[in-house]
Amino acid sequence: MTSRIIYASVLTAVLLTGCGEQYLELGPRSQVSDVNFFKTAGDFNLATRGVYDALQNRSYQESSWGMMELVSDNTLTVTTPGSFGETWYQVDEFRVLTDNRLMQAQWQTSYQLINRANLVLSKLEATAIDSKAKDQFQGEAQFLRAYTYFNLVRLFGEVPLVITPTVNPFEAFNQLREPVDKVYAQIIADLQSAEQKLPDAYTGNDIGRATRWAAKGLLAKVYLTRKNYTEATTRLREIVSSGKFDLLPGYADVFRPNNANHKESLFEIQFKAGLGTDREGSPFADAMSPQDARIWGGNSGGGQGNNVPTEDLVNAYEKGDLRKDLSIGQLKAGERGNPPLSFYQKKFSSPPTATLDHDDNFIVLRYADVLLMLAEALNEQGYGNAEAFTALNRVRKRAGLADLTQADVPSQAAFRTALLQERRVELAFENHRWFDLLRFGVAQPVLTAKNYRIQPYQLLFPVPQRERDLNPALAQNPGY
DSSP states (O other), X not given: OOSSOOOOOOOTTTSOOOSSGGGGXXXXXXXXXXXXXXXXXXXXXHHHHHHHHHHHOHHHHHHHHIIIIITTTSEEOOSOOSTTHHHHHHHHTTOOOXXXXXXXXXXXXXXXXXXXXXXXXXXXXXOOSOHHHHHHHHHHHHHHHHHHHHHXXXXXXXXXXXXXXXXXXXXXXXXXXXXXXXXXHHHHHHHHHHHHHSOSOOOGGGTTSOOHHHHHHHHHHHHHHTTOHHHHHHHHHHHHHTSSOOOOSSGGGGGOGGGOSOTTEEEEEOOOSOOGGGOOSBOHHHHTSOBTOOOSOTTOOOBOOSSEEOHHHHTTSOTTOTHHHHHEEEOOTTSSOBSSSOEEEXXXXXXXXXXXXXXXXXXXXXXXXXXXXXXXXXXXXXXXXXXXXXXXXXXXXXXXXXXXXXXXXXXXXXXXXHHHHHHHHHSTTSSOHHHHHHHTXXXXXXXXHTTOOOOGXXXXXXXXXXXXXXXXXXXXXXXX
């Protein structure tokens, strides 16, 4: 690995690929297997890289921004209607069918990652490798499994809770959905273990791997989601007081590809363009540009229009907010694009080496999010906390905005509204908006007020029909 850590999927035959009929797609018998692998720290290092690799999967990335941003009021699709385009419009317009390919991709690739993590964890139990290395690999696998289950449980509700490797395809066909509380208990247990086992930081080629601070930050978000504000506050204060993280002076610096894994970043998914068929590059810049627009130069085949800013988001920025022009651009009349006047995101903006092959990492958790979560946790424990205002205003100050005072937000509810607004414009296109609307309990009223046709049951996505065909024991979410 380099400092732009590349998670090569070198163990396809070892790291079995998750639930469903994809188990039948096994590699040649001549490939390495888990019987003769998992002997040395180097073996476990390669296997752990294979767990990270699942995060780079293009289908996983597309389904994530579709189910976490496109479903919200932040973005819309302007892709060509039709076979695959219909997939995006279903999500955008709250008319998702159970055979929607984004739902299937999120479910399937998530369980691929989970099974890879489970295999690493199961083999670590009996290994004789150095205890420090063993702790690190265990912590990484637990962190990645917890992150994946955290997304799954928020998207689908009850899900199968698989914590041992699935080595027989028939094992996948009788797994039941487990209660949400049980899934969260496993997520918390994994992250509590990871924050103890992972190192503070890495050097050289290992920069980009999950640290104990990434585990603490994710655990804080889990506690916040579960309304355990005391535990969330504890983890967030530990991060703030550590001295290891800070806001970068310039907002644009957060997203520059040549500034990856910086002081504001707690964890980001690594990408590297230009590796040809390995496809280690990121798709975001092209996929989130207006269709046919060649904004970024290089060897781009043009935008796909899958996830472009709404006018509502454009208008959400306060006057003088420096983040607006750094986050959103607009094609001028006469420039190529569909429709003729189209907004586009600018956070992911590196020139491609080929279509959908960019150098932009995807930041999962950063310090601005930590500060806003701390403000949220403190406000939920009682209005008027000076520390909450300080945390919120640190984020606003970098954006060139004035501090908010109690005169501006005179109640707990008003602070909550201001905080949700701040999170929207600070974290736009970073897959937070839908989950924020859910956590604040306002998804349906906010979207209904903006003429989205959302029903209460649509706060969860449907279990993919393909999974239910393979495993009839999987119950469907109500309404689908």
